[in-house]
Amino acid sequence: MSKVTPFLMFEGQAEEAMNFYVSLFDDSEITKITRYGANEGGAEGSVMKAEFSLNGQRFLCIDSSVKHEFTFTPSISMYVTCDTEEEIDRVFQKLSEDGQVLMPLGSYPFSRKFGWTSDKFGVSWQLTLA
Structure with missing residues (x-):
């Protein structure tokens, strides 16, 4: 592969x-x-x-040229490591617009700054600060 x-x-x-x-x-x-x-x-x-x-x-x-009964699901997500606080704040805010916040941007035991959102297209994104 x-x-x-x-x-x-x-x-x-x-x-x-x-x-x-x-x-x-x-x-x-x-x-x-x-x-x-x-x-x-x-x-x-x-x-x-x-x-x-x-x-x-x-x-x-x-x-897709075919109408499906399914769409994206949060069980698969794009995981992004951001280099700066400005970047994670900006990207999370933009991805969250007209989407759904699954975990608010904040401090968690596994990351000093992390957020999880589905964007307006239904694609799920997890963002963490490096």
């Missing part, structure tokens, strides 16, 4: 989510987007497959 890459499946929000995530983390970018064309499996112009990176970590995502 050469690499494990997180793969996120959205229903029409993949591009919005990628743009949001790359705006939050330094050294992040959308590297490739392949879109559905006319008469293809998904809605024309939506994301067939995309790649983006957050501070060097590669992610893949799609806009």
